[in-house]
Structure formats: C-alpha cells, structure tokens
Amino acid sequence: MNTSSRYHAWRKIKNLTMSGVSFACAIVVIAPLGLVLFYLIAAGAGAIDWHFLTQLPKPVGETGGGMANAIVGTLALLGLASLIGVPVGVLGGVYLSEYSGERMNWWIRFGADVLNGVPSIVWGIVAYTLVVVPLKGFSAYAGGAALGFMMIPLIIRTTEEVLLLVPNGYREAALALGIPRWRINLQIVMKTALRGIVTGVLLAGARIAGETAPLLFTAFGNRFWTHHLKDPIAALPLQIFTYAISPYDDWHRQAWAGALVLILMIFLINIGVRALTRGRFSGATR
Amino acid sequence: MNASVAVTQPRREGAALKTKDSQSLPLTRLATPGGKETTPRGTPVSEVAFEVDNLSCWFGQHQAVQDLSLQIPARAVTAIIGPSGCGKSTFLRSLNRMHELVRGSRLSGQIRLFGENIYGPRIDPTLIRRRVGMVFQKSNPFPTMSIRENVTVGLRLNGVRNRVALEERMERALRMAALWEEVKDHLDRPGTSLSGGQQQRLCIARALAVQPDVLLMDEPASALDPIATTKIEELIQELKKDYTIVIVTHNMQQAARCSDYTAFFYMGRLIECDKTDKVFTNPSNKQTEDYVSGRFG
Amino acid sequence: MERHFDQELADLKENLLRMAAFTEQSLAQALKALVQRDDALAKKVDADDAVLDKLEIEIDDRCVKLLALRQPTATDLRFITMAMRLSGELERIGDQAVNIAHRAEELNREPLLKPLVDIPRMADHAQGMIHNSLDAFVYAKPNLAREVIKRDEKVDLLNRQLHRELTSFMIEDPHTITRCLNLMSVAHNLERIADHATNIAEDIVYLYEGRDIRHQNELMTP
Numbered sequence: 121m122n123t124s125s126r127y128h129a130w131r132k133i134k135n136l137t138m139s140g141v142s143f144a145c146a147i148v149v150i151a152p153l154g155l156v157l158f159y160l161i162a163a164g165a166g167a168i169d170w171h172f173l174t175q176l177p178k179p180v181g182e183t184g185g186g187m188a189n190a191i192v193g194t195l196a197l198l199g200l201a202s203l204i205g206v207p208v209g210v211l212g213g214v215y216l217s218e219y220s221g222e223r224m225n226w227w228i229r230f231g232a233d234v235l236n237g238v239p240s241i242v243w244g245i246v247a248y249t250l251v252v253v254p255l256k257g258f259s260a261y262a263g264g265a266a267l268g269f270m271m272i273p274l275i276i277r278t279t280e281e282v283l284l285l286v287p288n289g290y291r292e293a294a295l296a297l298g299i300p301r302w303r304i305n306l307q308i309v310m311k312t313a314l315r316g317i318v319t320g321v322l323l324a325g326a327r328i329a330g331e332t333a334p335l336l337f338t339a340f341g342n343r344f345w346t347h348h349l350k351d352p353i354a355a356l357p358l359q360i361f362t363y364a365i366s367p368y369d370d371w372h373r374q375a376w377a378g379a380l381v382l383i384l385m386i387f388l389i390n391i392g393v394r395a396l397t398r399g400r401f402s403g404a405t406r
Numbered sequence: 407m408n409a410s411v412a413v414t415q416p417r418r419e420g421a422a423l424k425t426k427d428s429q430s431l432p433l434t435r436l437a438t439p440g441g442k443e444t445t446p447r448g449t450p451v452s453e454v455a456f457e458v459d460n461l462s463c464w465f466g467q468h469q470a471v472q473d474l475s476l477q478i479p480a481r482a483v484t485a486i487i488g489p490s491g492c493g494k495s496t497f498l499r500s501l502n503r504m505h506e507l508v509r510g511s512r513l514s515g516q517i518r519l520f521g522e523n524i525y526g527p528r529i530d531p532t533l534i535r536r537r538v539g540m541v542f543q544k545s546n547p548f549p550t551m552s553i554r555e556n557v558t559v560g561l562r563l564n565g566v567r568n569r570v571a572l573e574e575r576m577e578r579a580l581r582m583a584a585l586w587e588e589v590k591d592h593l594d595r596p597g598t599s600l601s602g603g604q605q606q607r608l609c610i611a612r613a614l615a616v617q618p619d620v621l622l623m624d625e626p627a628s629a630l631d632p633i634a635t636t637k638i639e640e641l642i643q644e645l646k647k648d649y650t651i652v653i654v655t656h657n658m659q660q661a662a663r664c665s666d667y668t669a670f671f672y673m674g675r676l677i678e679c680d681k682t683d684k685v686f687t688n689p690s691n692k693q694t695e696d697y698v699s700g701r702f703g
Numbered sequence: 704m705e706r707h708f709d710q711e712l713a714d715l716k717e718n719l720l721r722m723a724a725f726t727e728q729s730l731a732q733a734l735k736a737l738v739q740r741d742d743a744l745a746k747k748v749d750a751d752d753a754v755l756d757k758l759e760i761e762i763d764d765r766c767v768k769l770l771a772l773r774q775p776t777a778t779d780l781r782f783i784t785m786a787m788r789l790s791g792e793l794e795r796i797g798d799q800a801v802n803i804a805h806r807a808e809e810l811n812r813e814p815l816l817k818p819l820v821d822i823p824r825m826a827d828h829a830q831g832m833i834h835n836s837l838d839a840f841v842y843a844k845p846n847l848a849r850e851v852i853k854r855d856e857k858v859d860l861l862n863r864q865l866h867r868e869l870t871s872f873m874i875e876d877p878h879t880i881t882r883c884l885n886l887m888s889v890a891h892n893l894e895r896i897a898d899h900a901t902n903i904a905e906d907i908v909y910l911y912e913g914r915d916i917r918h919q920n921e922l923m924t925p
Contacts, residue, residue: 221509222509287546289542289544289546290546290548290549292504292542292546293540293542293546293548293609293612294548294559294563295504295507295535296502296504296535296539296540296542296613297535297536297539297559297560297563297612297613297616298532298533298534298535298536298537298560298564298616299532299559299560299563299564300532300563303563304563307563308548308550308559308563311550312548312549312550314550636706640705640706640707643707659774662771662772662773662774663708663772663773663774682772683768683771683772686771686772687767687768687771
C-alpha cells in the first residue's frame with residue numbers, strides 16, 4: 121500500500137470532490153421545494169385574512185369573499201376518506217404481515233402496487249359508479265369514498281412494511297406466554313409499530329388532501345355551505361382549480377391563498393396527530 | 407508424663423460425632439428433586455414432567471429431530487447439550503408447541519405433559535403455552551411497556567383485570583426472578599431501560615407471572631457477561647424448587663454447574679441422558695465422553 | 704455473592720472435620736488401649752476403622768464431582784484438591800492407629816516390659832501435631848502449620864532414641880525380643896503418624912498461601 125503523502129493528498133481531494141458533488145445534488149433536489157414554498161407564501165400570504173377564512177365565495181364579478189366552505193369541506197372529506205381508508209388499510213397491512221401465506225402475499229402486494237399507480241381520476245369514476253349513481257347525485261359521501269379508495273393501497277403497503285420491521289422476538293415472546301394471536305397483533309405488534317403506522321396514514325392523508333380529479337364528479341363542489349353529507353360539498357383543491365382558471369385577478373389571489381391554506385392545514389394535522397400519538401416510550405420503528 | 411491419653415473433644419460447629427453403632431455418618435447431600443405436591447399452577451406433580459415418545463420434527467424436507475424418546479423429571483433442571491444444529495432448540499420448541507408456528511414444519515410422535523398429550527386433537531396450543539413458559543436467548547422485554555406492564559402482560563392480555571391481583575403477582579414474579587430489590591422503586595420505567603442481565607431476569611419474571619408448570623430456557627445466558635450469567639445460574643438453582651426447568655445450552659460447563667440431569671443430542675438423536683454428575687465424570691457413551699472433554703470434531 | 708457452590712464447599716469442609724474428629728478419637732482410643740492394656744478397646748478401634756475408610760471414599764467422590772461440575776478456580780480449587788489429600792492422610796493415620804491397637808493386643812499377652820516413657824511422649828507430640836494442623840486448617844493459620852512441621856524432628860529424635868534403648872534391651876535379654884519388637888513397631892507407627900500430620904500441615908500452607916513447601920529444606924516463611 122502506497123503511504124506516501126502525495127497519494128494521501130490525492131485521496132483527500134477525491135473525498136472532498138465527491139462530498140461536494142453529493143451536497144450539490146442535495147441542493148438541486150431541495151431547492152425547487154424551497155422555491156415553491158417561498159413563492160407560495162409570498163403570493164398567498166397577503167390574501168389570507170379573517171374574511172378569507174370565514175366567508176363564502178362571492179358571486180362572479182364581485183371581489184372579496186373567502187373559502188370557508190372549501191376549508192371545512194376538505195376537512196370533512198379527509199375525515200370520511202379516513203373512515204374508509206384507515207381501518208381497511210391498516211387491517212389489510214396487518215393481514216399481509218402477520219397472517220397470509222407466501223402466494224397470497226405476493227398477489228396482494230402486486231395488486232396494491234398497481235393500484236397505487238392508477239390515475240386518481242379512475243378512482244373518481246369508480247366512486248361515481250358505486251356511490252353517485254345509486255344515490256342519484258353528487259355527494260360528500262362519494263368524494264370521501266373516492267379519496268378513501270385511494271388511501272387503501274397506500275396504507276396497506278406502509279403498514280405492512282412497518283410491521284415487518286418489528287423484531288420477531290416480540291411475537292415469539294408473546295406467543296410463549298400463551299397470548300392469543302389476535303391480541304398479540306393488536307396490543308403488542310401494532311403498538312410497537314404505532315408511530316410508523318401513523319406516519320403511513322399521514323402520508324396517505326397528505327397525498328389525497330390535494331387530489332382534485334377524483335372530486336370533479338363525486339363531490340362536485342359547492343358555492344354554499346353543505347348541510348347534509350349526501351349533498352355536493354366544496355373542497356380546497358376544487359376551489360383552487362376553479363379560481364385558477366378564471367380570468368379574475370382577485371380569484372387568482374385567492375387561489376394562491378387557498379393553496380397556502382391547504383399546505384398549512386396538512387402541516388398542522390401532521391403535528392397534531394404526532395403529538396397525540398407520542399407514547400411514553402418510542403417503539404421500535406420510526 | 408501423661409499416662410491417660412484423653413479422647414479429643416469434637417472440634418467445632420456441627421462436627422458432632424457418631425459412635426461406632428451408626429456405621430454411616432450421613433454426609434450432607436447435594437440438593438435432589440422433591441418438594442411440594444403441586445406445581446404453582448396447581449397441577450399435581452408426578453415424578454415425570456414430560457414423557458417424549460418417538461418424537462420426530464421436520465422443517466420441510468430436513469429432519470431436525472429423529473425418533474427421540476426421553477423423560478424429563480419434574481422439579482429438576484434438565485440440560486440439553488450438543489453441537490450446533492443437533493436439534494436441541496427444535497426439541498425445546500416442540501415442548502411448548504412453538505415448532506408448529508414455523509411455516510413448513512411437521513412433527514410426529516407424542517409428548518405428554520404430566521400425563522396429558524399436548525398434541526391431542528382438542529388441545530388448544532395457547533393453553534399449553536401458558537403452562538409451559540419460555541425464555542429466549544436474546545432478552546426481549548416489550549419496548550412500549552414499563553417494567554410493571556411487562557411483567558403482567560401475560561396476565562392482562564389473557565383477561566385478568568383485577569389491579570390488586572396483578573400487583574401481587576407482579577411482585578411475586580419479580581422476587582422469584584431476583585429482580586425486585588433492583589427495580590421496586592422504578593417500576594414505571596420502560597422495560598428496555600434495564601441492563602442486559604436485568605432484562606433477561608425481567609423476561610424470566612414475565613414468564614413466571616403466569617405461573618407455568620414448566621420453564622423452558624433457550625440459551626438464556628449466552629448473550630450476557632459472566633456476572634450476569636452467574637446470577638441467572640443461581641436463579642435457576644432457586645427456581646427448581648418450584649418449577650421444572652429445561653435448559654438448552656451450548657456451554658457445557660454451564661450445564662455442569664446448573665443441572666441435575668443432562669441429555670446429549672447429536673444430529674437430531676438422543677445419545678445419552680443421565681444424571682449430570684455421571685455424564686461429566688463417567689459417561690456411558692464414547693461420543694458423550696468426546697463431546698464433554700472437548701475432543702469433538 | 705452467595706453461591707450454591709459455597710454451601711457445597713461448606714458441607715465438604717464439615718465432612719472433612721467430622722472425619723478428622725473421628726481420626727483423632729481413633730488414635731486416642733488406640734493409645735489408651737496400649738497404655739491401659741485394654742483389649743476390648745483395641746478391638747473397637749479395629750472395627751471402627753471401616754467408618755474412616757467409607758468416609759475417605761465418600762469425600763473423594765464428592766471432590767471429583769465438584770471438580771467436574773463446578774470448574775473451581777483459585778482458592779476453591781486448592782481447597783478441593785487439598786481435601787482429597789487430607790482425606791487420604793486421615794485415613795492412613797487411622798490405619799496406623801489400628802496397627803497400634805493390634806500391637807497393644809499383642810503386648811497385652813505378656814507382662815509389661817517397663818513403664819512407658821518415650822512412647823507417651825511421642826504420642827503427645829503426634830496428637831498435638833494432628834490437632835494443631837487441623838486447627839491451622841479451621842482457623843486459617845498457616846504459620847501454626849509451620850510449627851507442626853518443625854515439631855516433626857522431635858518425634859524422629861524420640862523414635863531413634865527409643866530404638867537404641869529397645870535394641871540394648873533385646874541384646875541383654877532375648878526373652879524381651881517379642882515385646883521390644885512390638886514396642887518398636889508402635890514407635891514406628893507414631894513416627895509415621897507424625898509424618899502424616901506434617902503432610903497435612905504442608906497441604907494447609909498450600910491452601911492458604913498457594914505455595915507448595917513440600918520437600919523444601921526451609922519453610923519458606925512469607
């Protein structure tokens with residue numbers, strides 16, 4: 121091995137160069153994110169005020185108004201979607217990780233991965249067929265269903281991955297105590313992986329919160345407050361879309377504000393859920 | 407000049423003399439199995455805890471245990487020794503029906519626990535596992551639970567709700583595992599905050615809390631330092647007064663120190679099973695002799 | 704930390720001491736049989752020796768098992784190996800006591816040759832040496848053991864003295880030959896007993912200091 125100082129210097133230079141290149145790549149990746157966020161704040165922050173957050177949209181042509189119904193609508197749709205997506209997704213993930221056999225596993229995973237790649241508008245069509253047609257109208261239920269169906273494959277995969285990370289030793293120890301299988305999965309394995317599962321759910325929630333296409337003909341949008349869930353409901357992405365393609369500057373401004381509000385909302389939900397599920401002792405995973 | 411030579415007096419504590427009429431001066435014996443009529447769970451104790459008849463275990467095509475027959479005496483420590491891959495862990499796991507949890511596993515033969523066939527058609531494996539507890543090589547206290555919750559998990563998750571009963575069982579289990587004094591002031595700390603040796607004793611307490619009849623130990627001290635190992639070995643000597651213990655170990659000296667009976671396995675077969683002092687001073691089988699003298703391989 | 708092994712070692716020590724007490728008693732009775740010309744006592748000593756033999760076997764067996772099962776080190780190891788040697792020495796002392804008893808029975812067939820002077824003196828020494836070496840064992844006093852080793856000389860001296868005296872007896876009067884030979888035999892037995900006590904003392908020094916002082920000319924005092 122050549123231990124001369126020249127060789128050493130050359131190795132140092134190589135090291136520094138590669139570190140620099142990695143750093144530059146990281147910047148290249150993060151920079152657009154930062155720029156988008158910055159632009160969003162710059163463009164939208166100005167338009168957010170109390171009116172924006174509490175008033176309904178004004179009729180065409182009038183300035184002012186807000187997106188209160190859209191904000192509430194998005195929250196409602198998220199809630200409905202979670203009701204469908206979270207139980208099915210999490211329990212499906214538990215089944216994949218704890219119960220099913222080799223062949224089944226492969227098929228379910230394959231199916232979930234395929235579904236993850238399906239264009240979101242297709243989910244809208246599915247929900248249209250399953251909910252809008254029988255109910256003979258657009259509704260919050262339909263929107264929630266569309267978004268919920270989208271969440272399922274996402275949550276199944278993330279839950280399964282996180283559960284697989286739980287060391288087998290815990291399952292064995294619990295089995296050796298004579299605890300029934302379902303209890304082990306619920307109160308030991310899932311509890312250990314809870315933070316990871318929550319992360320997965322939040323990720324799925326963040327993904328669907330911004331979806332517009334599936335809501336186009338399921339939730340449909342609403343200029344006024346929705347009083348029954350079987351009526352059409354407003355949602356931030358829909359409202360942003362409508363405003364953004366309009367010719368009015370005021371509406372453009374409000375569209376930016378709406379986008380910012382959407383991002384802030386997701387951010388707050390994230391923090392809130394994490395704070396609530398912060399256990400005394402962190403589990404084994406993420 | 408002293409014409410009469412005095413008979414010397416007995417020297418000191420306990421050295422009381424017997425006269426020529428009692429030909430045998432009883433020597434204090436090493437502890438032998440014996441004791442109460444029932445196990446802590448209330449199962450009446452016969453001399454034999456496990457009767458194994460022609461047991462064979464497979465993992466898919468590979469046969470790990472071949473036609474093994476053995477008796478494991480109650481209220482004693484039986485050690486199972488042998489080189490790696492000889493089937494000792496597989497055998498141990500067949501005693502509490504954990505072998506069948508492995509995909510592709512198969513088993514034939516009969517195992518009777520205090521007379522009852524544990525693989526009978528209507529037997530619930532979960533109930534067997536409550537009667538036959540297990541401690542693993544790597545200590546695994548549940549990370550999301552405190553020390554208190556860890557010890558009582560076997561009771562709570564099987565439906566026991568009574569707070570007072572749980573506290574009492576927890577204290578008893580921790581005392582039996584020689585851990586009470588060290589943790590009694592911080593029972594609410596996480597189970598994983600203890601040292602390696604303490605964690606293993608916590609796992610033992612957890613297993614004891616459900617009051618099994620038998621305690622299986624799969625190389626319980628192999629991941630521990632010498633002092634922690636000695637504590638576990640001393641603990642085993644105490645526990646055998648109430649529990650039947652089967653310990654698998656690759657450390658022969660540990661088997662020599664801890665156990666009353668030793669079984670030597672090789673390539674899935676039982677080569678010899680006898681009292682430990684015989685196996686280590688004068689084994690009947692040449693293979694056994696080679697193994698315990700370290701001449702194997 | 705209290706170990707179960709400690710209890711086993713304590714039991715072994717207790718058994719050794721029991722054997723020692725029995726040995727001392729056996730010797731004392733043999734000497735009493737000699738001095739008081741008591742045949743019955745002599746026969747008793749002979750019969751009781753079986754107990755000592757049995758004890759030696761049991762203690763040795765226990766020691767082997769402890770070595771195999773407990774892998775002792777340091778003091779524990781020296782103690783167990785010394786215990787095996789000690790049981791052997793004690794058993795041989797017992798055998799010598801039986802020999803003395805036999806000689807006593809022989810001597811009782813004929814009238815007393817002369818008042819016993821040197822033999823009781825030798826007996827005193829021998830018994831004292833056994834007693835002190837066992838004390839050194841129990842109270843962990845290796846220097847006391849060294850005293851015992853020094854005392855062996857006196858016993859050897861007395862033996863030689865008695866030898867000369869009895870030889871002159873025999874030359875003077877051939878009718879005393881049987882009795883003199885028996886008495887010389889007793890003296891020889893006592894001298895052997897003192898040697899055994901010396902061996903025990905050397906073992907005690909090894910136990911407590913880890914130094915083997917056998918066959919040395921000096922006592923290697925620390």
